[in-house]
Amino acid sequence: MVDSSRGYVPPAMPDGVLNPTYDSWYWSLDRIDQDLTWELAQRSRTLGFKTYLIDAGWDTVAGEYVKGLRGSTGNYLAPKESFPDFAGLIADIRNRLGMKVMLWMQQYALGRRSFYYPTLGNALCLVGDPELGPPAETPFLCPRTYAARRHMVELFGRVLEDYKPDALWFDWQEEIPQTCSAPHYHEYERFGDGYNATQQTIMETIRRISPEVFVNMRWPFANLNNKPYTHLWQPIDSAGDFEAMRLRAMVMRPFCAGIVMGTDEMYWDPEISDPQAARFMAAVVFTGVPYFGPNILEEPASRAGMLRGWLDFYEANKEDLVGGDFHPYGDRDRPDQYIEGEHAAFVYYGNRYRGPVRFSKPVGRLHVVNASALSGIDLWVVGLEAGRYRAQISDLDLGNEIDSRSVQLSFSSRLRFEVPVGCLLTLVRMP
Numbered sequence: 017m018v019d020s021s022r023g024y025v026p027p028a029m030p031d032g033v034l035n036p037t038y039d040s041w042y043w044s045l046d047r048i049d050q051d052l053t054w055e056l057a058q059r060s061r062t063l064g065f066k067t068y069l070i071d072a073g074w075d076t077v078a079g080e081y082v083k084g085l086r087g088s089t090g091n092y093l094a095p096k097e098s099f100p101d102f103a104g105l106i107a108d109i110r111n112r113l114g115m116k117v118m119l120w121m122q123q124y125a126l127g128r129r130s131f132y133y134p135t136l137g138n139a140l141c142l143v144g145d146p147e148l149g150p151p152a153e154t155p156f157l158c159p160r161t162y163a164a165r166r167h168m169v170e171l172f173g174r175v176l177e178d179y180k181p182d183a184l185w186f187d188w189q190e191e192i193p194q195t196c197s198a199p200h201y202h203e204y205e206r207f208g209d210g211y212n213a214t215q216q217t218i219m220e221t222i223r224r225i226s227p228e229v230f231v232n233m234r235w236p237f238a239n240l241n242n243k244p245y246t247h248l249w250q251p252i253d254s255a256g257d258f259e260a261m262r263l264r265a266m267v268m269r270p271f272c273a274g275i276v277m278g279t280d281e282m283y284w285d286p287e288i289s290d291p292q293a294a295r296f297m298a299a300v301v302f303t304g305v306p307y308f309g310p311n312i313l314e315e316p317a318s319r320a321g322m323l324r325g326w327l328d329f330y331e332a333n334k335e336d337l338v339g340g341d342f343h344p345y346g347d348r349d350r351p352d353q354y355i356e357g358e359h360a361a362f363v364y365y366g367n368r369y370r371g372p373v374r375f376s377k378p379v380g381r382l383h384v385v386n387a388s389a390l391s392g393i394d395l396w397v398v399g400l401e402a403g404r405y406r407a408q409i410s411d412l413d414l415g416n417e418i419d420s421r422s423v424q425l426s427f428s429s430r431l432r433f434e435v436p437v438g439c440l441l442t443l444v445r446m447p
C-alpha cells in the first residue's frame with residue numbers, strides 16, 4: 017500500500033544482484049590491503065563466489081573506521097600504502113577472475129581528518145539546543161543542505177569513473193540526526209524531504225554514469241522509504257548467529273516486494289564443528305542471496321567442500337530460492353520457513369513441528385535441510401504428488417549420497433528420515 021501510494025516502480029535487476037558474495041569484514045575489519053584482497057578474491061572465486069565485496073578499509077587508511085568524527089572517513093580514495101593500484105586490483109578481480117566487485121561506502125559520514133572536511137565541514141549536522149550551549153558537531157553530512165547533495169554528485173561521479181565497481185554497499189544511514197541546529201542554510205525544511213532528495217540525487221548519479229550498478233542496503237535503512245534507491249536488502253549485522261540473521265531477514269520479507277532479499281555476510285568461528293557450520297550455510301542459502309564472511313584463511317580444509325556444495329546448490333536453484341513464494345511455518349515466536357518455487361519446494365527444518373507444512377501447488381521435487389541441532393527429521397507435509405519418490409540423503413558437502421532409496425509417498429505424508437545435522441534430504445518424484 018505504501019508502495020502504490022508513492023508510485024513505487026521496482027528497478028530493473030542487473031544479473032549480479034543474485035550473485036553469491038564474499039566479504040571479510042567480520043574478521044579482517046578495515047585492516048585490508050591489495051595483497052590480502054587479491055588472495056581472498058582468488059580463494060572465494062574457487063569456492064564459487066561470484067561477487068567480492070571490498071568492505072571498509074579501501075576508502076582511507078586502516079584504523080580510521082572506528083574514529084568516526086575524529087578520523088578521515090569520507091575520503092573514498094584508496095591509500096597508496098595499502099592499495100598501490102586499487103583500480104588495477106578491481107580490474108583484475110573482474111577480468112582475470114570473472115567476478116563482480118562491490119564497494120562499501122558510508123557516504124553521509126565525514127571525519128575531521130578527511131580532505132573534504134575543510135570545504136564540507138560546515139555542512140555537518142550539529143545537534144543540541146544553541147540556547148543551552150554550543151551544539152555538538154556530528155560526523156554526518158546534513159542531507160538538507162545543497163552542499164551535501166552537490167558533494168554526492170561529485171563523489172559518486174569520481175568513485176564510479178575511477179574504480180568502476182559493479183555494485184555499492186551503503187552503510188550507517190540510520191544515525192543521521194533528524195534535527196539539525198547548524199547555522200548552515202537548510203534547502204529543505206523537513207529532514208525527510210532533504211534525505212529523499214539526496215538519496216534521489218545519488219541514485220540518479222549512479223544511473224547516469226553506470227546504469228548497471230546495483231545498490232545493497234541493510235536494515236534499518238533498508239526500509240519502505242528507501243526502496244526507490246536500492247535493489248537488495250539485508251538484515252543488520254548478525255555475526256556468529258545464523259538464527260538471529262534468519263529471523264531478522266524474515267521480518268523484512270513482508271515489505272520487500274520489488275526488492276531482492278539478501279543475507280548478512282554470515283560469519284562463524286573457524287573452531288566450530290562441520291555440522292554446526294553447515295547450519296550457518298543452510299540458514300544463509302534458505303534466506304536469500306547468500307552473503308558469506310567466514311575466515312577462509314583459517315577455516316579447516318573440510319569447509320571448502322561444504323561451502324562449494326552449498327553455493328552449487330544455490331546456483332542450481334537460485335530462481336526458485338530467491339524468487340519463490342516464501343512462507344513461515346511452525347512456532348510463531350521462532351518460525352522456520354519453506355519456499356515454493358516453480359520447479360521445487362524447499363523446507364528449512366530448524367525445529368521439530370507437529371503441524372503440517374502445506375504446499376499450495378503439487379510438489380514433485382522437495383529439498384529439506386536438517387538445520388536443527390538433532391539428527392533426523394520428522395515432518396508432516398501436505399500437497400505432494402502421490403507416487404514413488406527417489407529419496408536421497410546428502411553428506412555435508414551435498415555432493416555424495418549417504419543413502420538413496422525409493423519410497424512411496426501420498427498427498428499427505430509424514431517424512432521420517434535419518435538426515436544428519438546440516439545435511440539435505442531430496443525427494444524427486446519418479447516417472
Ligand SMILES: [Zn+2]
Pocket residue numbers: 140141142158159160161196197198200202
Ligand atoms: Zn543541517
